[in-house]
Amino acid sequence: MNRRHRRWTPSPGTVIVLTAAFALVGNLATDTLEVSWRWWPATVWAAAALLVVLSVAVEVLRQRSATRVTPHAVGSGRRVFGAIPRPAWHVQARSAEEATLRRALGRRNRAALVVLTGTRGAGKSQLAAAYARRRAASFDLVAWINAEGGPVPGMALLAGELGLVDDAERGPEAAARALRGWLENDSRQRLLLIFDNVDGPDSLAGHLPVAGSAKVLITSNRLDFASMPGVTVVPVGMFTRSQCQAFLHQATGLPGGADADEVARQLGRLPLGLAQAAAYIRRGRISYRQYLTALDGPDLREALRRPAGADHPGVIKATRLSIAALRRIDRGGDAVRLLTLLSLLSPDGVSRVLLRRAAPALRLRNGLDRALGLLTDGTLITLSGEVHDGEVDRVVVSVHRLTARVVRHQAGRSGIAALAAATGMLGTLTGEPPLQRVARRRSELVELVAHVLALRKHTADPSSSLLTLVAWAGVALHEVGDLGRAVPLLEATLTGLEQAQGADHPDTITTRGSLALAYESAGRLDEAVGLLERVVADQARTRGDDHPYTLVVRRDLAHAYESAGRLAEAVDLFEQVLADSVRTGHPDTLGSRDYLAAAYHSAGRLDEAIDMFQRLVVDCDRVLGAEHPDTVGSRANLAATYRSAGRTAEAIDLLQHVIAVRTRVLGPDHPHTLYSRAELADVYRSAGRLDESIDLFERVISDVERVLGAGHPRFEKSREALKLARDAAKS
Secondary structure, eight states: OOOOOOOOOOOHHHHHHHHHHHHHHHHHHTTOSOOOOTTHHHHHHHHHHHHHHHHHHHHHHHHHHHHSOOGGGSTTOOSEESOOOOOOTTOOOOHHHHHHHHHHHOSTTOOEEEEEEOOTTSSHHHHHHHHHHHHGGGOSEEEEEEOTTOSHHHHHHHHHHTTOSOTTTOOHHHHHHHHHHHHHHOOSSOEEEEEESOOOGGGGTTTSOSSSSOEEEEEESOGGGGGSTTOEEEEOOOOOHHHHHHHHHHHHOOOOSHHHHHHHHHTTTOHHHHHHHHHHHHHHTOOHHHHHHHHTSSOHHHHTOOOTTOSSOOHHHHHHHHHHHHHHHOTTOHHHHHHHHHHHSOTTOEEHHHHHHTHHHHOOTTOHHHHHHHHHHTTSSEEESOEETTTEEOOEEEOOHHHHHHHHHHHTHHHHHHHHHHHHHHHHHHTSSOHHHHHTSHHHHHHHHHHHHHHHHTOSSOOHHHHHHHHHHHHHHHHTTOHHHHHHHHHHHHHHHHHHHOTTSHHHHHHHHHHHHHHHHTTOHHHHHHHHHHHHHHHHHHHOTTSHHHHHHHHHHHHHHHHTTOHHHHHHHHHHHHHHHHHHTOTTHHHHHHHHHHHHHHTTOHHHHHHHHHHHHHHHHHHTOTTSHHHHHHHHHHHHHHHHTTOHHHHHHHHHHHHHHHHHHTOTTSHHHHHHHHHHHHHHHHTTOHHHHHHHHHHHHHHHHHHTOTTOGGGHHHHHHHHHHHHHHHO
């Protein structure tokens, strides 16, 4: 290692020792000092020689140590190198992360390698800068190196500042090697090196010290640092709710509250996003609610403008940098396409199991897992949850809300392709199993509906495929009893389909029929009957009397007549539908038999109803299987008919069987399961088993309110029956 030449200057102590030695020898040589002991001259000469040798050795060591320049030897005597970022605007204390960082860096004079990881804008650099400022007095040198694009230029500047190289003789790479060598050979000084905004582990390869006592702190948005040997990873997440409220209040002067919470939620509690929002609010003298309106407007760049004088890039630029880095790694573009698609789906995240099920529709050249890995390493997505028992995958893939907003804003033409890809993916998932089979996995159905609705929100001109998906979501919500959302969603979708495809398009007619069924379930019987009569007429006119769906909607109309108390019309139409189903070989002839038997029950023709149900259950067992939802439904209807006929014991036995199967097949929270439990509670009441009736009613009503909400129309009679049971128990 070439070092700058320094003049040899002995220390004052060395000068004194050498002067004394030469004076003693000089006095002896000139007989100035008289001593009678005959060994005295030899002793003096030996002692003087020893002093000279020791002094020279000490001085050589001192000068050699001096060539290893200390921070105090820097021209200005500074302890700090580099531009440590200033405290952010209205900076919030992050006690938990700061404590974790202090523990990770450890005690003095002990080497440490720590990386702060998190999405861009989470406050990693601010956390590192706060530590550097607070602890600067504890170190002989604090060096801040901007490593975005690579650490070599910053390391070379530091090496030159320390006098480790001659700038005229060395290039940046050699200077960086010299700095590393100095760090590895110096174990007595207290050194803190901070590499800010590192692109990834590979960019630091060969540049970090492997010996010595230096503490190295890295900030990066890359999670693959976790695989680096000897590193301690400290995650830096989002602000807490209280930090968001405090920051927004301090920065804007506005009080906290629900609107402030919503601003924080829409920005994903990202510190950088909140800073830009607060600056916009303060600059425009607007309210939180007005800012939310601006955030949803077309000029996202203005709503997320970087505050003047800030050290950091804005959210939009930060996201662009992350995506640019991703493109350099992923030449095929799978990861960026997947990120754009994920940004269009529900902000609550996508179950990884659904993504894997839909992987063929995504058409990723290098596979789903590689794309997810690249996005995770770049902190553009997060994975939460876990795999249970090595089989049940409950991992959720989510894009930060603000990142997703920026990705959508920047997508351009690729966003159109992503919208089509997402529609195709969801079409694959919603078209897989029968609706009832999906409904038994209520959480999965709720998630699919959320993705469909999110997708619809992101386009003002939905495709026919997307509108069909939204109609599916409305039917799914109806299936699980969420009528409060199902009805308005189907109404809006029907309007959209009429405008996009015309009133007589098959999808439009089908959606009109779905809306009519939702009206019926909601107790809006006149509207249901009127709409179904129109659907039957339109379907027969456009597709013929014998079309399978024509028979289905005629049966639906008959059921609406039954619900409205128009029993004679209902029975007559059901009998016509069954005859036509048998004649045409309709695949759901069993269903038509079930509807007709139920109509006989409603009309008081109990013997005919029981006979038809008993034969139907046998046929359903043979054709569909004992646990098929339609088979179980026919058994439930037979139990209800037994009850009406006074065959209470048989009704109870059959209902208990139905509840057991529905709980296992559809799940305990499915509306059909809940309804069967309510029916059993009412049969208990009729049988005089009041304690069992009251207990079961109370549990069912509690579950209904939890799952479907208070006041669900289908369970209003259960509340009345519970009151009757309680009154009977008191008498």
